[in-house]
Amino acid sequence: MAGIGKIHPFAADEVARRWAGGFALAVAVAVAYFLAARLSLRLLMQPEGVAVFWLPAGITSGMLIALGARARWAIVAGAVVGDVLPSLLDGWAAVAVGLCNAAEALIVAGLIQYFFGTTFTLGRLREVLGLLGAAVVATVISGLGAAVAYKLSASLSAPMLTTWLHWVPSDALGIILLAPLIIGLAAAAREPPPRNELLEGSVPLVLLVVMTGIIISLPPEPWETVVPGALVFPMLVWLAVRCRPVFAAAGAFMVSFAIVWTTIFGIGHFGDPRLSVEARILQAQAIITVVTLGSFVLAALFAERRESERRLARANAMLEHERVNKLMNIDAVMAAIAHELAQPLTAISVSIDTASRFLGRTPPDLDEVQATLTRMKGAVQWISDVFDSIRSLFRRPPQLQERIELNQIALQVLDSLSRELRDHEVTVVTELASALPAVNADRRQLQQAIFILINNAIEAMDAVTERPRILRLRTESSGAGAVALSVQDTGPGIDPTQIEKIFDAFVTTKAQGMGLGLAICRMIMERHGGELSASSDGKSGAMFQFVLPI
16 A cells, blocks of 8 residues: 555654564563573472473463464564573473473464454453363473473483373463463553552452461461461452452462462472472462462453443443434434425425516516426425435345455555545555455445544544554454454544443544444444454554454
8 A cells, every 4th residue: 555645754663663672572571481481490390300380381372362463473582582592501302392382382372363363351251261271282282292302302211191291281380370360461451440440459469468478487287278278269259259350360370379489499388398299289280270260260250240231231321322312313303304305495485486477477488487397396306305315214225245355345445545544644554464254244334334444543643743643454364253354543542431432323532523433333343243342542542443254
C-alpha cells in the first residue's frame, strides 16, 4: 500500500524500534532464564542430572503465549542464550538439552495459539485445562529428546525411561507454576484492574507472604505445619472469588515458590532430614500441583460466572433501553416520514396553484397545465419511493453469503478510502497473513463493517499533532476455525472504563457523530457468528478487532 498515506518517513524508524525492542526482550529473557536455571539446578535428581523443578520452562512458555508470535524469535533466542551458552563446557549434550527446552516452549505456545487463538485467557476453564494439556504434551515430547541426549552423554548413565519420567513432571510443574502468572500480568498490563480490586487483591497476597513465612519458620513436625498451612487455602479462595485470575496466579506462585525454595535449600517441613530426598520431592510436587491447579480452576470458574453476570446485566440494560426507546422510535419514524414528505407535498401544493392560474387564463394555457400535471406526477412518485424506502428499513432481506477473502475485502476498502487517508496524512501499515482461509459472509455488510472501523480510526487521529498518524491493518488466523482482522490507530485512545459502552447505539465520542457505526459493526459480526472487541490504554490509540468463523 505504498501509494496510500505517507509510509517512507517513518518506516526506517519503526524497523529500528522493532529491532531494538526485540534485542532488549531477548536480553531480558536470557537473564531471567539464566537466574531461574541456576536456582533450579541447585536440586538435581541423581544420577539422571535432571532438575526437580525446572522454572525456566514457565518463563519461556508464558512469555510466548502472552506476547504472541511477533516476539517468538526474540524469546527463543534469549532462552537459548540463557540455557545453552553457560553450559557449553559441558559438551554437546548440554546444547541438545537446551534446544529441547526451547522447542518445548514453542510447542506449548503453538498448541495454545492453534486451539485458542490470540485471545487466550485464564478466565475460561476450557483454556486453563488446555494450558495444562499443552504443558503435558510438550514436556512428553521434549523429554524424549532430552532423554536421548542424556543417554548418549558419557557423563550420565541413568536409564532413558528414568530420565524421561523425571523430566516430564519437572518441566510441567515449571510451566504450570510460572506461565499463568506471566500471562496474567501481561493481560493486567493491557487492561489494568480497578483501584478497589487492586487493593482488595493485595490484602490476601500480603497475608499469604506472612503465612508462608510462619510455616517456613515452624518446626518440621507435620501437625505444626499442616494446621497453619490449611489457613493458606481460604486466602487462595478469596483471590479466586473476588479478583481477576492474575491474583490467584500470583497467590499460587507465592505459595508454590516458597515450597520450591524450602525444598531446594532444605528448610522447614519440606527440608526435613528425617525424610528421604525422594519423599520430600514427591511431597512438594504433589502440594504444588494441588495448590496451582485448584487455584486456577476456581479462578476460571468464578471469572466465567462474573462474565455471565456482566452479560446478563448488559442484556437487561439493553432490554430496558429498548423498552424506553420504543415510543421514541415511533416519534423518530413519524418525524422521518414528515421530513421526507414535506418537499414533495409542497411541490404538489405549488403545482396545484400554478395549474389553477393557467386554467384561469382566457383562453386557458393547456400546455402549461399539462407540464404542471407532469411535475405533480413526479412528486407523487417521489412520495411512493419514500414509503418504499421506509418499508425497507423494517424488512429483513435474506443474507446473500459467499466465500470471501478477508485480505481482498480489506484492501478494497483501503483503496476506496485512499483519498481520505492522504488528506488526513495517515500512514498505513498492513500486516496481512498469507494463505488466510476464506469466510462465509455477506460481502456488502463485511465491507461496511471494515469501512466503519477504518473511517473511525482516521477521524480519531485528526486531533493528533505531536506524533505520526499511523493506521495498522492486520489479519491473522485465530485458532483452528476462525480468522481475525484488527484496525489500530495512534489517536488519543478511549477511556478503558468506557470500552464496553462505545458499542451501544447512540453512544459516540465525536461531536457530530450519531453513535450508530460501532453498533452496526457489532450487529454485523453477531449475525455472522463472530465477535467485535476493542482495547485501549486511553492515551496512545485504540485497537478494534473482529473474529469471524471460517
